Amino acid sequence: MKSTSNLDVLTEALRRLPGVGPKSAQRMAFHLLQHDRDGAALLGRALLQAVEHVRHCTLCNTFTETAVCETCLDPERDPSLLCVVETPADQLMIEQTLTFKGLYFVLMGRLSPLDGIGPKDIHLEKLIARATDGVVSEVVLATNFTNEGEATAHYISEMLKARGLQVSRLARGVPVGGELEYVDAGTIARAMLDRRST
Amino acid sequence: MKSTSNLDVLTEALRRLPGVGPKSAQRMAFHLLQHDRDGAALLGRALLQAVEHVRHCTLCNTFTETAVCETCLDPERDPSLLCVVETPADQLMIEQTLTFKGLYFVLMGRLSPLDGIGPKDIHLEKLIARATDGVVSEVVLATNFTNEGEATAHYISEMLKARGLQVSRLARGVPVGGELEYVDAGTIARAMLDRRST
Ligand SMILES: [Zn+2]
Ligand SMILES: [Zn+2]
Numbered sequence: 001m002k003s004t005s006n007l008d009v010l011t012e013a014l015r016r017l018p019g020v021g022p023k024s025a026q027r028m029a030f031h032l033l034q035h036d037r038d039g040a041a042l043l044g045r046a047l048l049q050a051v052e053h054v055r056h057c058t059l060c061n062t063f064t065e066t067a068v069c070e071t072c073l074d075p076e077r078d079p080s081l082l083c084v085v086e087t088p089a090d091q092l093m094i095e096q097t098l099t100f101k102g103l104y105f106v107l108m109g110r111l112s113p114l115d116g117i118g119p120k121d122i123h124l125e126k127l128i129a130r131a132t133d134g135v136v137s138e139v140v141l142a143t144n145f146t147n148e149g150e151a152t153a154h155y156i157s158e159m160l161k162a163r164g165l166q167v168s169r170l171a172r173g174v175p176v177g178g179e180l181e182y183v184d185a186g187t188i189a190r191a192m193l194d195r196r197s198t
Numbered sequence: 199m200k201s202t203s204n205l206d207v208l209t210e211a212l213r214r215l216p217g218v219g220p221k222s223a224q225r226m227a228f229h230l231l232q233h234d235r236d237g238a239a240l241l242g243r244a245l246l247q248a249v250e251h252v253r254h255c256t257l258c259n260t261f262t263e264t265a266v267c268e269t270c271l272d273p274e275r276d277p278s279l280l281c282v283v284e285t286p287a288d289q290l291m292i293e294q295t296l297t298f299k300g301l302y303f304v305l306m307g308r309l310s311p312l313d314g315i316g317p318k319d320i321h322l323e324k325l326i327a328r329a330t331d332g333v334v335s336e337v338v339l340a341t342n343f344t345n346e347g348e349a350t351a352h353y354i355s356e357m358l359k360a361r362g363l364q365v366s367r368l369a370r371g372v373p374v375g376g377e378l379e380y381v382d383a384g385t386i387a388r389a390m391l392d393r394r395s396t
Contacts, residue, residue: 054208
């Protein structure tokens with residue numbers, strides 16, 4: 001076990017993954033080197049490729065490999081409707097309900113003062129610029145129905161209403177305390193159809 | 199979320215890690231790209247470096263970056279004692295007890311017929327060659343005290359005794375069903391001192 005500096009470096013690096021402690025990191029390193037070196041090489045290359053090529057859409061802020069993502073470029077979508085979500089996963093969930101044909105803005109987070117996550121960290125200046133382009137007429141807030149998601153929705157609502165925009169929120173069909181990612185598409189569909197002005 | 203092929207590739211590749219399902223993989227990918235690109239690049243390089251440089255010690259089978267590991271090359275160790283463990287982590291635990299000054303053989307696994315893991319997968323031919331070098335006089339079996347670890351110890355014990363070697367097993371100070379990695383060093387120390395002939 002001495003001299004294995006590359007193994008030690010790998011074990012330490014695996015701890016950069018969220019939710020991975022020292023024991024898990026060690027097990028992952030052993031597993032990859034003992035049973036899945038192809039997987040290790042594949043993951044290594046995937047990480048470097050993603051870091052090099054994945055960036056943020058200049059319009060909606062989601063992950064993309066081009067300046068503007070495919071969704072934002074889709075001419076079939078209604079540019080007067082803008083749906084604000086916390087993550088790309090949440091956007092995907094809403095897309096699956098087939099109830100929304102507008103465009104998106106992805107915060108890539110939520111306000112969380114206790115964790116030091118403020119308005120700048122969730123790109124609210126970029127959202128204001130996007131929502132006040134003169135084309136958007138309604139902003140649908142689809143942040144999670146957790147405390148932080150609700151506070152984020154409230155903050156954004158006040159901010160955008162002060163700029164004369166119509167703002168709505170998904171109806172409370174989504175269970176209180178629930179995270180969109182884990183709610184069934186039917187519930188989200190109803191909540192989208194029942195969205196209310198705020 | 200479309201066009202992000204490198205993100206999809208990364209998410210899929212993260213599932214090669216043991217215990218990581220589709221949701222965890224997605225969260226890990228988002229986290230790295232959003233909050234820790236340095237960590238992602240570090241991990242990517244560490245994986246490729248480890249795959250390229252880490253191999254197995256020709257004598258004890260553990261991970262090493264040289265033909266023979268430092269432990270096997272240590273002239274202070276008693277070459278007549280050979281301790282058989284399942285993993286490098288188990289070896290490290292035994293080292294920490296300071297009760298064993300011999301050499302090791304690391305199986306990198308355990309017999310598990312239900313998972314299709316047989317004698318060849320845990321390098322038993324390499325172990326026989328190692329244990330019958332004419333210098334080793336006692337083999338201490340320190341596989342886990344799980345069903346599979348016990349079966350592995352029994353199998354190895356019969357195999358080595360048939361070749362005239364003295365074989366011992368860590369005393370049952372280790373709780374039945376316990377895994378060495380999670381047992382305190384004091385218990386392992388007692389079990390090492392109380393090891394019994396099999
Ligand atoms: Zn976009
Ligand atoms: Zn060695």
